[in-house]
Amino acid sequence: MMVTMKVVGLGIVALTVSLELFGWFLSRLRSRRTLNEVLFFPSKVACVEHTFTPNSHHSCCCSLPHSVETSLSHLLRRILSASTSLDVCLFSFSNMDLSRAVLLLHSKGVSIRVISDKDYSAITGSQIGILRKAGISVRCDGSSVHMHHKFAVVDSRLLITGSLNWTLTAVQNNKENVLITEEPDLVKPFIQEFQRIWLLNDPAQNYQNIKLISTVQEA
Amino acid sequence: MMVTMKVVGLGIVALTVSLELFGWFLSRLRSRRTLNEVLFFPSKVACVEHTFTPNSHHSCCCSLPHSVETSLSHLLRRILSASTSLDVCLFSFSNMDLSRAVLLLHSKGVSIRVISDKDYSAITGSQIGILRKAGISVRCDGSSVHMHHKFAVVDSRLLITGSLNWTLTAVQNNKENVLITEEPDLVKPFIQEFQRIWLLNDPAQNYQNIKLISTVQEA
Numbered sequence: 183m184m185v186t187m188k189v190v191g192l193g194i195v196a197l198t199v200s201l202e203l204f205g206w207f208l209s210r211l212r213s214r215r216t217l218n219e220v221l222f223f224p225s226k227v228a229c230v231e232h233t234f235t236p237n238s239h240h241s242c243c244c245s246l247p248h249s250v251e252t253s254l255s256h257l258l259r260r261i262l263s264a265s266t267s268l269d270v271c272l273f274s275f276s277n278m279d280l281s282r283a284v285l286l287l288h289s290k291g292v293s294i295r296v297i298s299d300k301d302y303s304a305i306t307g308s309q310i311g312i313l314r315k316a317g318i319s320v321r322c323d324g325s326s327v328h329m330h331h332k333f334a335v336v337d338s339r340l341l342i343t344g345s346l347n348w349t350l351t352a353v354q355n356n357k358e359n360v361l362i363t364e365e366p367d368l369v370k371p372f373i374q375e376f377q378r379i380w381l382l383n384d385p386a387q388n389y390q391n392i393k394l395i396s397t398v399q400e401a
Numbered sequence: 402m403m404v405t406m407k408v409v410g411l412g413i414v415a416l417t418v419s420l421e422l423f424g425w426f427l428s429r430l431r432s433r434r435t436l437n438e439v440l441f442f443p444s445k446v447a448c449v450e451h452t453f454t455p456n457s458h459h460s461c462c463c464s465l466p467h468s469v470e471t472s473l474s475h476l477l478r479r480i481l482s483a484s485t486s487l488d489v490c491l492f493s494f495s496n497m498d499l500s501r502a503v504l505l506l507h508s509k510g511v512s513i514r515v516i517s518d519k520d521y522s523a524i525t526g527s528q529i530g531i532l533r534k535a536g537i538s539v540r541c542d543g544s545s546v547h548m549h550h551k552f553a554v555v556d557s558r559l560l561i562t563g564s565l566n567w568t569l570t571a572v573q574n575n576k577e578n579v580l581i582t583e584e585p586d587l588v589k590p591f592i593q594e595f596q597r598i599w600l601l602n603d604p605a606q607n608y609q610n611i612k613l614i615s616t617v618q619e620a
Contacts, residue, residue: 184406187403187407187410188406191407191409191411195414198414198417198421201421205424218586220590222590222594323576327443327575328574329575330565330576330577332564343564345551345552345562351547352549355546355547356549357548357549358550359550359591363584365584367439368439368580368582371441372578375441
């Protein structure tokens with residue numbers, strides 16, 4: 183009887199300790215998985231070829247420094263990590279490296295949607311026309327005020343946001359920040375905001391509205 | 402002997418279960434404490450008097466809607482929660498409600514530091530001169546490029562950052578975002594960036610540099 187009690191007692195203790203350790207391990211794993219990081223700009227000027235073609239590290243012979251990790255190369259890598267979708271909502275988009283990343287993802291079959299400010303999508307150097315010509319879904323926010331967001335959502339999971347417009351001046355010259363997070367409480371509102379602005383600028387919807395206004399005016 | 406074994410066994414089990422429950426309670430408390438939220442703009446136009454004087458909710462007789470919670474009132478409340486320090490790093494600062502919040506905190510003895518872009522600190526409506534006249538420590542980033550950040554850190558604990566410049570147009574008209582978080586991995590880099598730019602624009606340091614350059618030129 184005493185032996186049985188001992189065995190049962192020790193068994194319960196062992197089980198509880200195991201559960202405690204398992205819980206601790208899971209919580210450690212969870213906290214490690216939630217990515218939270220900040221990049222600051224201006225980025226060092228360096229070759230970013232290795233972010234596009236990781237295996238040709240030594241093959242690029244441009245005059246810029248090589249094998250240097252910069253804020254831009256890190257940002258590119260986060261964007262290029264997209265495997266299913268990339269939603270981009272930008273006031274201004276003229277940076278050719280960032281545009282190349284979006285085009286590369288598109289060529290790999292990643293579903294891309296781009297929203298930009300109407301006024302800034304037509305300025306010199308804007309990549310919006312190039313993305314549209316490549317077959318990427320682009321909508322320009324047509325409201326009379328600025329669509330001043332500068333964010334992207336990778337695979338409906340990773341938020342990239344901050345002060346940085348995707349322009350050469352912002353990347354190479356300005357003091358800027360980019361915050362990258364997987365925290366659901368921060369990512370979800372941006373997914374909803376993207377969807378809201380995307381639908382708000384649906385050309386089919388706008389065409390129907392114009393038709394409705396014409397009908398009312400004619401009546 | 403058997404009774405002793407029983408008591409010791411049960412005691413260990415009870416202790417382990419208690420520790421497990423205590424750990425769970427602590428982790429729940431911790432996850433609840435970590436604030437993560439997002440505000441979107443434009444903000445509804447409404448009276449924000451109650452955020453400054455919470456007890457005089459019904460005493461304001463301006464023509465704007467009252468008792469309405471808006472993105473601006475929420476942002477003001479987060480800023481006004483500062484009890485020891487507020488560090489503000491803004492490209493453009495002309496919004497009078499946000500300026501009033503900073504001045505109110507200053508009058509209560511909260512330690513305030515403000516960094517702004519040199520070019521934009523002198524434009525019409527800028528609050529930078531008003532803050533400086535009130536005795537608040539202000540430094541203007543004198544580099545030839547844009548200091549394009551739009552962030553604030555409350556009590557070295559709470560980060561407020563996003564696309565929103567603290568201007569009336571940004572608050573009332575533009576599509577903008579403000580991300581508010583206590584996540585240390587996100588807050589700490591911004592504290593360091595503030596300190597870096599603050600020291601970079603130390604007038605004493607700059608005065609020494611000018612003296613050094615003059616001495617070299619004279620030599």
